[in-house]
Structures are given as C-alpha cells and as structure tokens.
Amino acid sequence: MTRKAVIAVFGAALAFFAGLSFTRSRHLREPVVPGPSVSRVARLGDYFRPLEGTVNDANVYVLEGKEPGGTVLLLGGTHPEEPAGRLAAWIFAENAELAKGRIFVILTANRSASTATRLGGAYPPDFTIPTAWGGRKFRMGDRWSNPLDQWPDPEVYLHYPTRQELAYVDIRNLNRAFPGRPNGTLTEKTCYAITELIRREKVDIAIDFHEAELQYPVISTIVAHQKGADLAAAASMFISSLEGFSIGVENSPKALRGLSHREIGDATDAISLLLEAPEPFLDATRGRTNRELLLTGKDDFVVRAGKRGLLFEKIDEKGWPIDVRVGRHTSTVLQILEIWSGDNPEKAVIVSGVPRYTDVVRNGTGAYLKDPKTADQSKVFFE
Amino acid sequence: MNAVVTVFYYLLTAYVAVLLAANFLKNKKWQDEVLYIIVLIPLILRLLRLK
Numbered sequence: 004m005t006r007k008a009v010i011a012v013f014g015a016a017l018a019f020f021a022g023l024s025f026t027r028s029r030h031l032r033e034p035v036v037p038g039p040s041v042s043r044v045a046r047l048g049d050y051f052r053p054l055e056g057t058v059n060d061a062n063v064y065v066l067e068g069k070e071p072g073g074t075v076l077l078l079g080g081t082h083p084e085e086p087a088g089r090l091a092a093w094i095f096a097e098n099a100e101l102a103k104g105r106i107f108v109i110l111t112a113n114r115s116a117s118t119a120t121r122l123g124g125a126y127p128p129d130f131t132i133p134t135a136w137g138g139r140k141f142r143m144g145d146r147w148s149n150p151l152d153q154w155p156d157p158e159v160y161l162h163y164p165t166r167q168e169l170a171y172v173d174i175r176n177l178n179r180a181f182p183g184r185p186n187g188t189l190t191e192k193t194c195y196a197i198t199e200l201i202r203r204e205k206v207d208i209a210i211d212f213h214e215a216e217l218q219y220p221v222i223s224t225i226v227a228h229q230k231g232a233d234l235a236a237a238a239s240m241f242i243s244s245l246e247g248f249s250i251g252v253e254n255s256p257k258a259l260r261g262l263s264h265r266e267i268g269d270a271t272d273a274i275s276l277l278l279e280a281p282e283p284f285l286d287a288t289r290g291r292t293n294r295e296l297l298l299t300g301k302d303d304f305v306v307r308a309g310k311r312g313l314l315f316e317k318i319d320e321k322g323w324p325i326d327v328r329v330g331r332h333t334s335t336v337l338q339i340l341e342i343w344s345g346d347n348p349e350k351a352v353i354v355s356g357v358p359r360y361t362d363v364v365r366n367g368t369g370a371y372l373k374d375p376k377t378a379d380q381s382k383v384f385f386e
Numbered sequence: 387m388n389a390v391v392t393v394f395y396y397l398l399t400a401y402v403a404v405l406l407a408a409n410f411l412k413n414k415k416w417q418d419e420v421l422y423i424i425v426l427i428p429l430i431l432r433l434l435r436l437k
Contacts, residue, residue, distance in 0.1 A: 006416055014423030021427065022436040119437075151435050153388075155395045188388055 028128035036373035051196035072104030073350030083117035083144025088212025091332035104352030117144035134369035147175035181266035214282035224251040226277040228268030330363030
C-alpha cells in the first residue's frame with residue numbers, strides 16, 4: 004500500500020507540474036502598445052456576436068489615416084506557430100502612421116491555436132524577442148485550434164460550403180475553414196467573423212501572414228487570388244529589384260478550398276493575398292526543436308536535407324533568422340501598398356513608420372516593439 | 387451537435403480514467419502501477435481542461 008501511495012504521489016506531482024506549465028503557457032499575456040494611428044481597438048465578436056467572449060474574440064486594431072482612402076486587413080496568427088507573421092503584424096500595429104486610408108490588424112487570428120503547442124512536437128511553450136528594454140515574451144502556439152476549445156475532430160472534415168474532403172485535423176485549421184460557417188465549429192465561426200469584417204468594412208486587400216517549412220513547395224512567395232495576380236506580380240518584381248531579397252508569386256488554386264487566398268477572394272470584394280516566409284523550425288528533418296532554432300532558423304539537419312536536394316528554398320549555416328523572416332513580410336506589405344496606392348489613388352493607403360527588410364535585419368525585430376512598462380497603461384492591450 | 391459530441395468524449399475520458407485508477411489499485415506489480423499512473427496523467431489533464 005505504501006508503494007502505491009508513493010507511485011500515486013509521483014503521478015500527482017507530474018500532473019501538477021505539467022498542468023502548471025500548460026496553464027501558464029495558455030494564459031501568458033502578450034502586451035500590445037498601439038501605435039499613433041490606432042484610433043480604436045475593436046473585437047472580432049463585434050462582427051459576429053456568437054464569437055463574443057470566446058477565446059477567439061480577438062482584438063482588431065484599427066489604424067486610420069487623416070484622409071480617407073482604401074482599406075487593408077493584415078491577418079497575423081492564422082497559424083501562430085509561424086511567429087514571423089504575428090511579429091510583422093505587431094510591428095504594423097505598434098509603429099504604422101497612416102496619412103491616408105485604413106488598416107485593420109489582427110495579431111492573433113486564431114487565439115485558441117496560440118494557447119497550445121503541437122502534440123508530440125516538443126515545441127517550446129514560448130519565445131522571447133530581445134529588445135533594448137529587456138525582451139518581449141510571446142506564446143509559441145500551434146497550427147490548429149486548441150483541443151480544449153474544439154474537440155473531438157471528426158473522422159472526415161467536409162469543408163463548408165464546398166463539401167470538399169480535407170484532412171480531419173484541419174477542421175481546427177483556420178486556413179482551411181474560410182469563408183466560415185455561422186453555426187459551425189469555433190474555427191469556422193472565427194473565419195466567418197473575419198469574412199464579415201472584410202464585407203462590412205469594405206476591405207480592398209486582405210493579407211494573411213504565414214511561414215512554411217523548406218520542404219514545402221509553396222515558400223518565399225505571395226499566393227494570390229486571381230483578382231490580385233497583377234498586384235502580386237508587380238510587388239514581386241519591385242521587391243526582387245529594390246528590397247534585397249527575392250519573392251515569387253503563386254496563383255491560388257481554384258480547386259483547393261478553405262484557404263484565405265482562395266475563399267476571401269471568392270466570398271468578398273477584397274483581393275486576397277497570402278505571404279509565405281521560410282521557417283526551418285517547421286521542417287520534419289529538423290534537429291532539436293527549441294527556442295534557438297525558432298529564432299535563428301539554423302539547423303544542421305535541414306542544411307543536410309538541402310544538400311540532398313530535398314528543399315524548395317536555400318539554406319546554409321546562416322539559417323533563416325526571425326528578423327529576416329519578419330523583414331520580408333513588412334517589406335512585402337509596404338511594396339503591395341505602394342503599388343496599390345499608385346494604381347488606385349482614390350483608394351490609396353499611405354503608410355510610414357514601418358521598417359523595411361533592411362531595417363529589421365539591421366536593427367532587429369525588438370527595435371520595433373514598444374516597452375509596455377513605459378507606455379500609458381490605459382492604452383496597453385493584451386493578446 | 388458539436389457540443390453534445392464533446393460532452394460524450396469527456397464522459398468517455400472520465401470512464402477510461404476511472405478504469406485506469408481501478409486497475410492501478412488492483413494491480414500487484416509496481417511496473418504496471420507506474421504505467422497506469424503515467425497513462426492516467428493526460429486524461430486527468432484533459433478532464434481538468436489543462437491540456
């Protein structure tokens with residue numbers, strides 16, 4: 004009996020410390036210091052009431068210029084395990100100054116997915132971006148909504164409304180559930196709220212930030228709905244000649260459903276674009292899955308895979324640091340906005356204060372994150 | 387419908403957790419007892435909505 008008690012106490016201790024770790028990770032508060040052009044902070048639930056008060060009732064930072072113009076939506080955190088996307092959106096929310104038009108920024112499009120890490124993936128629960136004032140800690144997150152918020156998964160996932168059969172687990176994947184369903188799962192409702200936001204706010208361009216493993220063929224590219232093909236092609240050319248890095252263009256496949264670049268373009272008047280940056284942390288051939296790999300993008304095993312021709316993007320001992328990945332996203336958005344504004348002066352979105360690729364690589368992402376301790380506390384928000 | 391299915395899964399989880407706990411108490415081999423406890427942990431964490 005004593006032996007059983009010892010083993011039971013051992014198990015209880017394991018469960019306690021594991022539970023403590025998971026709880027801390029799930030409830031880690033990420034501060035946001037809204038920038039000078041943020042006129043208000045709305046919620047996704049404002050666009051679809053059933054989402055109000057749920058874990059996915061995300062903040063929507065509304066940036067407004069002095070003059071009317073076009074409207075752009077930046078989606079960060081569709082897949083929270085692709086942190087360069089969230090960080091690029093963060094830089095816009097905290098730094099952008101608008102002279103014309105509006106930008107809606109969502110930092111955590113699938114907040115539920117940001118509160119768990121991948122089962123069996125050995126992900127770190129969080130990571131810290133170094134700053135001059137210390138550092139800012141972010142939740143690591145996963146690709147799929149937290150099973151605590153949406154569970155179980157079905158045997159077969161039929162996408163709504165097309166009924167295309169997708170991988171069962173993707174019923175919790177925000178980027179397989181667009182345009183969303185008002186009476187569906189949490190993930191589908193979240194997509195529906197985002198689609199409603201785009202319709203009601205008459206968004207002209209919706210840009211969804213992502214990262215991809217180097218073994219995935221859709222990488223270092225802009226995936227464009229046919230409505231945005233010209234815009235994406237022009238941006239690709241300007242970026243490749245002016246910004247110090249190359250980015251390709253992929254057409255959004257018409258037969259693959261549920262993705263933002265396809266469904267937002269089909270279901271609304273907006274041009275839908277999706278940006279992919281390389282993230283070796285996601286590669287199946289990676290070594291230790293730790294914070295260092297997430298931030299430096301350096302991995303000997305992925306380099307070896309590259310030498311064997313197994314990758315769709317180059318990698319060497321310099322890796323793919325987070326600042327490079329974030330800078331690619333900020334520059335790509337800035338180029339898209341500049342081209343759009345030149346072609347559509349009445350719907351221009353003129354923005355300044357956002358660092359380009361070379362700035363982020365030189366100064367680091369942390370240089371563009373504001374210190375919440377020195378900010379007006381009434382204006383600090385939490386993700 | 388989703389909510390109903392979720393409730394049934396939680397009930398199923400609780401049922402399996404009770405079975406594991408009962409087997410832990412009945413068992414005589416310490417190796418099996420450790421195994422039952424380790425298998426029980428994720429079920430407890432799910433029932434407590436911690437993981």
